[in-house]
Amino acid sequence: MRDKPTQPVLKLFVRAASDEPEITAGLRPRYSRYEARGYYLCPVGEAIGAYDPVENPQVATDFARLGNGSLDDLVLFAERWGLLEAYDKPGDKVSWLRDHATQVKLALDLLSGLHDEDVRRVTDALSGPVSSDTRRHLPIVLGQDEELDGCVYDLSSDPMRNADLVFESIVGANIRHLHPELVRVGPGAKFEVHHHFDTTREAIYWHVAQFAVRRGGLARCEWCRRYFVMTHGNQRYCPSDEYSESPCALQARQARFRSKRHE
Numbered sequence: 001m002r003d004k005p006t007q008p009v010l011k012l013f014v015r016a017a018s019d020e021p022e023i024t025a026g027l028r029p030r031y032s033r034y035e036a037r038g039y040y041l042c043p044v045g046e047a048i049g050a051y052d053p054v055e056n057p058q059v060a061t062d063f064a065r066l067g068n069g070s071l072d073d074l075v076l077f078a079e080r081w082g083l084l085e086a087y088d089k090p091g092d093k094v095s096w097l098r099d100h101a102t103q104v105k106l107a108l109d110l111l112s113g114l115h116d117e118d119v120r121r122v123t124d125a126l127s128g129p130v131s132s133d134t135r136r137h138l139p140i141v142l143g144q145d146e147e148l149d150g151c152v153y154d155l156s157s158d159p160m161r162n163a164d165l166v167f168e169s170i171v172g173a174n175i176r177h178l179h180p181e182l183v184r185v186g187p188g189a190k191f192e193v194h195h196h197f198d199t200t201r202e203a204i205y206w207h208v209a210q211f212a213v214r215r216g217g218l219a220r221c222e223w224c225r226r227y228f229v230m231t232h233g234n235q236r237y238c239p240s241d242e243y244s245e246s247p248c249a250l251q252a253r254q255a256r257f258r259s260k261r262h263e
């Protein structure tokens with residue numbers, strides 16, 4: 001088994017819903033700036049804050065939005081959520097971050113396709129490059145120091161079963177180092193068993209697993225088609241920030257207005 005990275009700062013234990021095990025990740029540092037150095041995205045200067053990646057599932061949907069995004073997008077993500085793994089390393093490898101973002105997006109596409117029983121969507125997500133061979137070998141990206149894992153499926157078999165297999169393989173492989181930890185939570189001999197993560201990467205995949213287990217919370221914007229975390233019912237577009245209307249809701253409204261004028 002690989003060496004676990006040392007824990008940053010201090011630990012915070014988060015109480016999940018009462019019928020679920022306690023999940024803990026610990027506080028992750030955020031720095032004032034991040035920049036690319038060689039192949040790595042690195043923190044610069046001092047840590048300016050810390051957050052627990054288990055507390056807010058938006059870390060997963062924000063990450064899935066990156067895909068093959070620009071370096072500027074990766075920097076913006078890091079400024080909000082920190083890096084995924086770099087505690088005792090020079091930084092997170094940029095290509096590794098992009099591979100994970102693509103992989104999280106694939107997992108969300110499969111999950112939403114499974115949820116809506118949309119055969120077309122899962123087939124599109126899994127088909128990949130055209131070839132005469134229907135077997136596909138999908139490499140699964142794990143920790144920066146871990147070998148790639150993999151999963152094999154056959155396009156000639158049931159697409160929904162393939163989607164199940166690939167979704168479980170991607171998410172399962174990335175939360176498999178979750179480990180139980182005995183924690184004293186009160187005076188006397190009051191103990192609980194918590195499940196513990198070492199990295200923000202694992203917390204992101206844990207949120208994806210929770211979208212599947214809870215069958216809710218995940219939504220897709222009707223304008224930009226990207227995923228977001230639904231905080232209230234009937235949300236159709238990416239959420240607004242505190243000060244302004246959702247940019248996607250605004251653009252959708254302007255498009256409706258333009259098409260009405262041309263009628």
Ligand SMILES: [Zn+2]
Nearest residue numbers: 221224238248
């Ligand atoms: Zn949107």
